[in-house]
Amino acid sequence: MLVTGGTGALGARVAHWLVEHGARELVLTSRGGPSAAGAADLTASLRAAGAERVEVVACDVAERDEVAALLAAHRVDGIVHAAGVLDDDLIDSMTPERLERTLRAKALGAVHLDALTRAWALEAFVVFSSIAGVWGSGGQGVYAAANACADAVTQARRGRGEPGLSVAWGPWSGGGMVSDAGATELERRGLRIMEPGRALLGLERALEAGDGAVVVADVEWDRFVPAFTSRRTSPLLTTLPQAAALTGRQVPVEPHGPGAARPALVERLTALPAADRAAALQQHVRQAAATVLGHADPAAVPAERAFRDLGFDSLTAVELRDRLTKDTGLRLPTTLVFDHPTPEALARHLDAELTGEGGTVAGMLAELETGIARIMRAEPDRDARSLLGTRLRALLAEVEGGTAEDTGPGAGLDDASLGDRLEDASDDELFDLISRTLEQ
Secondary structure (H helix, E strand, C coil), X not given: CEEECCCCHHHHHHHHHHHHCCCCEEEEEECCHHHCCCHHHHHHHHHHHCCCEEEEEECCCCCHHHHHHHHHHCCCCEEEECCCCCCCECHHHCCHHHHHHHHHHHHHHHHHHHHCCCCCCCCEEEEEEEHHHCCCCCCEHHHHHHHHHHHHHHHHHHHCCCCCEEEEECCECCCCCCCHHHXXXXXXXXXXXXXXXXXXXXXXXXXXXXXXXXXXXXXXXXHHHHHHCCCCCCHHHHCCHHHHCCCCCCCCXXXXXXXXXXXXXXXXXXXXXXXXXXXXXXXXXXXXXXXXHCCCCHHHCCCCCCHHHHCCCHHHHHHHHHHHHHHHCCCCCCCHHHHCCCHHHHHHHHHHHHCCCCCCHHHHHHHHHHHHHHHHHCCCCHHHHHHHHHHHXXXXXXXXXXXXXXXXXXXXXXXXXXXXXXHHCCHHHHHHHHHHHHHC
16 A cells, blocks of 8 residues: 655654454555655554555655556555645735745645556555545635646545545544644634544444545534634535524524523623714623634724634634623624624714614515514415415515505505415515515
C-alpha cells in the first residue's frame, strides 16, 4: 500500500491502521522522505506491529515525473492519498504562490496518482479530503478548492469503473491539520475533534460499503447549523436528518413567554428620555459585542465601525443575537449584525423595535407570511382550512377597499370575478393571490 503524506501525523496513523487490517508492505512518501522528523521511529513501530516491509521515500506528489519514478519502482496494490498543505487565509489576502502551494499537494497529487495507475488493478484508491470542500470553512477557500478537485478525481475514477473513495474528514486530534487554538475555535462552532481511532472506523465502513464519497465528522448540530445558515440557506443540510429540523430556525422561539416580566434592560430604558435611551442602548450593544469578541472594555468596539471589521463572523453574529434577544425580549434574526452593520445602526434598530417605531410594511408582511406558513406546516384539517380561507378572504376584501360582505354597487364586476376566483382557488393559488395583492 502507498500512503502519501505518510510521515505526517495523519499518514502515520493510517499506516498503523493498514497494518492492523492486514497490510504487510507499505510505501510511505513525503517531501522529506527518510529525513523527515520521526521517520525512523515510525518505520520501527510499523515493523513491530507486523509490517514485513516499510519503505519511506522522498517524493513530491505534485511533480508528475517524481510520481512516475515512484510508481515504476513500487508496483502497489492500493493508494491512500493523505498528503496536503493547509494555508488558511481570506481570498483577497492570498498570493499566487500561496495558492499554488496549497493546490499542488492535494489536487495535483490526486491527478498524477490517478493518471499513472489507470491500467493498474488497484484494490483501493482513497483520497483524504476535507469538510472544507463539502460545505466550506472560513478562511479555507483555496484548501476547499484543492479538496474538491481531489474529490472529482475519485468520482471520475468510479465513472470509469475503477475504485475510488473520497473521505471528507472533520478535524482530528493528535496533530494533522488542526492546531490547539484551531481545535478550540472549531469546538465553539460545533465541530468536535475526533479521536483518530474512532475516525478511522468511518473509513473502514466506507470501504466495506463500497462508497464513493463520504463525510466523517462529529458535529454538534444545535451549535453548528444556526451559525452556518445565519447568512444563507444550506440545501445540503436540509437533506441531513440531524440538521434538517434546525435549518429553518432563524429566530429563537418566544424569548420571553406571555406574561413574563420585562427584561431589566428594557425596564431601565423605558424610564429614560429618548436621547439618553439611545445612548444607553448603544453602550449596551457595544458592551455585548465586546463580550462576544472576548474584550473586557467596550471601547474596543467603536460605535461607527462595521461588525465585520471588528472580527464578527457567522458564529459570533449568532452569539450576539442570542445575547441581545435575552436582554431585550425581542425576536431577532440571525442576520441581525449583517442587516444593521455597526453598533450604532444596530442600537437605532433596537430602539425603534422597543418603542414600537420599527414596524415596516415589509416586516409586517413577512410576519404574516410566516404565520400562514406555520399554520400550513401544522397540516390543518378541513375545518381549520375553511376558517383560514374565510379570514384571508376578509383580509383581502379589506385590502381592496371593501369588506367580505360588500355586495353593493361599488363592488362591480371585478369583485364578482374575484369572488369566483377565490371560490374555485386551491390553497396554493389562494396564498399566491394574497401575496401578489399585498405586494401591489
